[in-house]
Amino acid sequence: MSSVLNKKIKLYIVDDHQIMIDGIKALLTNKPAFEIIGENTNPINALEEIKKNTPDIVISDINMKEMSGIELTKQLKEIFPDLKILALSMFGDKETISEMLEAGINGYVLKNTGTDELVTALTKLSINQPFFSDEVTTEMMRVISTPKTPQKEIIHLTPREIEIVKLISEEYNNAKIGDKLFISERTVETHRKNIFRKTNTKSVAGLIKFAIDQKII
Amino acid sequence: MSSVLNKKIKLYIVDDHQIMIDGIKALLTNKPAFEIIGENTNPINALEEIKKNTPDIVISDINMKEMSGIELTKQLKEIFPDLKILALSMFGDKETISEMLEAGINGYVLKNTGTDELVTALTKLSINQPFFSDEVTTEMMRVISTPKTPQKEIIHLTPREIEIVKLISEEYNNAKIGDKLFISERTVETHRKNIFRKTNTKSVAGLIKFAIDQKII
DNA sequence: TTTAATATACCCAGTAGCACGGATACGTTT
DNA sequence: AAACGTATCCGTGCTACTGGGTATATTAAA
Numbered sequence: 001m002s003s004v005l006n007k008k009i010k011l012y013i014v015d016d017h018q019i020m021i022d023g024i025k026a027l028l029t030n031k032p033a034f035e036i037i038g039e040n041t042n043p044i045n046a047l048e049e050i051k052k053n054t055p056d057i058v059i060s061d062i063n064m065k066e067m068s069g070i071e072l073t074k075q076l077k078e079i080f081p082d083l084k085i086l087a088l089s090m091f092g093d094k095e096t097i098s099e100m101l102e103a104g105i106n107g108y109v110l111k112n113t114g115t116d117e118l119v120t121a122l123t124k125l126s127i128n129q130p131f132f133s134d135e136v137t138t139e140m141m142r143v144i145s146t147p148k149t150p151q152k153e154i155i156h157l158t159p160r161e162i163e164i165v166k167l168i169s170e171e172y173n174n175a176k177i178g179d180k181l182f183i184s185e186r187t188v189e190t191h192r193k194n195i196f197r198k199t200n201t202k203s204v205a206g207l208i209k210f211a212i213d214q215k216i217i
Numbered sequence: 218m219s220s221v222l223n224k225k226i227k228l229y230i231v232d233d234h235q236i237m238i239d240g241i242k243a244l245l246t247n248k249p250a251f252e253i254i255g256e257n258t259n260p261i262n263a264l265e266e267i268k269k270n271t272p273d274i275v276i277s278d279i280n281m282k283e284m285s286g287i288e289l290t291k292q293l294k295e296i297f298p299d300l301k302i303l304a305l306s307m308f309g310d311k312e313t314i315s316e317m318l319e320a321g322i323n324g325y326v327l328k329n330t331g332t333d334e335l336v337t338a339l340t341k342l343s344i345n346q347p348f349f350s351d352e353v354t355t356e357m358m359r360v361i362s363t364p365k366t367p368q369k370e371i372i373h374l375t376p377r378e379i380e381i382v383k384l385i386s387e388e389y390n391n392a393k394i395g396d397k398l399f400i401s402e403r404t405v406e407t408h409r410k411n412i413f414r415k416t417n418t419k420s421v422a423g424l425i426k427f428a429i430d431q432k433i434i
Numbered sequence: 435t436t437t438a439a440t441a442t443a444c445c446c447a448g449t450a451g452c453a454c455g456g457a458t459a460c461g462t463t464t
Numbered sequence: 465a466a467a468c469g470t471a472t473c474c475g476t477g478c479t480a481c482t483g484g485g486t487a488t489a490t491t492a493a494a
Contacts, residue, residue, distance in 0.1 A: 017307075017328045019335070023240025090234075090307070111234045118236070158440060171420045173480070186443050193483070194440095202482095203388045208425040209434075217426075375471060390450065403474045406451070411471085413452095421451095 008035035009126045010055040014046040014072065015039075015088065016064045020111070024059060027118060034122060043067040047075060054080060057106075057125050062089040062096060070096075073103040084125040088118075097139055107131040155198055155214070162216055164191045169208055169217045225252040226343045227272040231263040231289065232256075232305065233281045237328070241276060241305075244335060251339060260284040264292060271297060274323075274342050279306040279313060287313075290320040301342040305335075314356055324348040374415060379433055381408045386425055386434045 011034055015021050021039050028034050037055050040046035044066050050058060058076060062069035073085050086107040087100050100108060107121045110133045117133060124131040132140065157165065167177045174192070178185040201207045211217045228251055230238050238256050245251050254272050257263035261283050267275060275293060279286035290302050303324040304317050317325060324338045327350045338348040349357065374382065384394045391409070395402040413419060416427045428434045 017240075019240040019244065019328055020236060021240070022243045023236040023238070026239045026243035027236065111236055160441060169422045169426070171418065171423045173420070175480085183441085184443055186445090187441075189481080189483095190443075191441085192481085196482085201388065203390070204421040204481095205386050205425050206388045208422050209386070209429075212426075212429060377471070392450080400472085401474060402450095404472070407473070408471095410452075 009033055009057060009122065010035055010037045011057050011059060011122070012037060012046065012050055012055040013039040013059045014041075014043050014064070014069075015059075015061040016041055017061070020061070020088075024118065031119060033126075043069070043072045047072060050076065050083075051079065054083065057084040057086060057122060059086045059088055059122075062087055062100065070099045070103050073100065073105055077104040084128075086121055086125055086131075094139060097136060101140075108136045109133050110135055155200075155210075157195065157198060157216075161191055161195050161198070164188065165195060165207065165211050165216055168192075168204060169211055226250060226274060226339065227252055227254045228274050228276060228339070229254060229263065229267055229272040230256040230276045231258075231260050231281070231286075232276075232278040233258055234278070237278070237305075241335065248336060250343075260286070260289045264289060267293065267300075268296065271300065274301040274303060274339060276303045276305055276339075279304050279317065287316045287320050290317065290322055294321040301345075303338055303342055303348075311356060314353060318357075325353045326350050327352055374412065374433075378408055378412050378415075381405065382412060382424065382428050382433055385409070385421060386428055 011028070013021050013024055013036060015024075018041055021041070025036060025039070028036065037053060038046075038049050040049060043060070043064050046058075046060075047067075058072075060069045060072055064072075069087055069089070073087070076083055076085060081104075084106045085104070086109060087105050088109055088111055089096065090111050097108065106125050107130055109117055109121050109131070121131040163181065164177060167180060172180065174185050174188045177188045181188070195207065196202065199207060199210045201210055208217070228245070230241055230253060232238050232241075235258055238258070242253060242256070245253065254270060255263075255266050257266060260277070260281050263275075263277075264284075275289075277286045277289055281289075286304055286306070290304070293300055293302060301323045302321070303326060304322050305326055305328055306313065307328050314325065323342050324347055326334055326338050326348070334350060341348040380398065381394060384397060389397065391402045391405040394405045398405070412424065416424060418424045418427055425434070
């Protein structure tokens with residue numbers, strides 16, 4: 001704690017939106033514990049600046065044009081494992097939270113939560129404690145408590161099979177598919193058989209639904 | 218212009234995100250031409266406050282929990298047709314822009330554009346001129362220049378045909394469908410034929426994609 | 435090196451779906 | 465009332481797909 005009292009906590013702000021940066025700065029003007037040593041609307045430039053003049057905490061948006069906050073976090077953590085990173089985001093969806101946690105985030109605050117929360121988060125992070133908005137925590141709990149993953153077994157199709165599926169979805173018949181791929185119609189039939197077996201479907205109808213589900217088409 | 222010089226332009230800020238409100242306020246602190254007479258993170262409450270103490274310009278976010286900026290704009294414009302409304306949004310997608318224009322928006326600024334732009338927009342609006350961010354303008358031009366709408370003709374399937382489509386999508390074959398609907402397999406085939414003709418598809422693959430597109434399944 | 439997976443190809447028997455016929459019933463328009 | 469469009473129904477053949485095998489060359493993994 002003593003170090004916290006003796007010297008200011010150096011902050012660096014990365015956010016696509018200048019207004020958001022200004023908002024954060026406005027919030028912290030009357031908080032002498034914090035000192036903003038830099039800001040940038042471009043995460044790539046921010047990365048370079050942080051390398052030269054390293055802050056204690058980086059406040060970063062997640063959804064940015066040039067580079068995602070997830071990527072930025074990964075790169076920063078690789079160079080400065082002790083650097084604290086506070087994610088600031090509009091959304092608190094499962095995937096993003098999971099990815100940010102894996103990247104090594106120290107805190108996650110939703111942009112629509114109270115302003116005090118930001119200060120609380122920064123204070124926590126400065127004394128090596130994590131901080132997450134309630135909504136984020138709830139989402140995290142939900143993820144953890146989910147009875148494992150629905151364990152829908154991963155169906156693996158070979159590259160060739162995926163090609164065939166795509167052509168089937170484009171309404172080609174077996175003969176045409178054979179022509180297109182320079183293989184015998186018999187071979188196409190074999191691939192079809194294997195595909196239906198693997199995907200547990202018994203008609204093109206089911207196959208197409210599978211393909212859409214798997215984002216093959 | 219004289220009125221602008223003589224008295225301050227009264228602003229009201231509506232945004233889900235307190236930080237964003239603070240950012241806007243910070244931006245305008247050294248702009249004596251503007252006076253912020255109110256702010257709210259809840260558009261419904263904002264609507265009530267604005268009714269009581271009406272500003273010259275309302276700066277509003279578009280994507281808000283309780284009520285969209287589009288709805289807020291409509292309601293405000295109904296009561297105060299001369300009230301200027303400046304939309305502030307993360308995104309500049311076609312649909313949103315169109316809807317906002319229909320609602321009677323006076324300006325549209327993207328949150329990730331420069332801070333000066335906000336001041337420019339407010340100034341323009343105060344002298345009864347519209348203002349739109351370049352990105353928004355570009356998108357608007359694109360919408361207008363688009364050769365009409367792709368006019369995808371509405372394909373009408375009869376209730377019976379829709380039933381058939383559903384059953385096909387569930388991997389039933391013609392015989393089973395006939396059994397289920399108490400009709401001959403031949404009749405099912407006729408329906409199929411007509412469905413393929415109407416939907417301009419030539420295999421189940423295309424039909425399923427059509428059905429998903431049309432939200433039949 | 436043996437094993438497993440992938441991609442290729444074929445045969446054959448059975449059948450589902452398609453093309454091409456034709457038919458009846460019902461409502462709308464002229 | 466006649467004409468028209470739409471929805472419903474049915475039969476006959478032919479073609480394409482299905483499902484059961486078997487087989488080989490290549491590559492990746494153990």
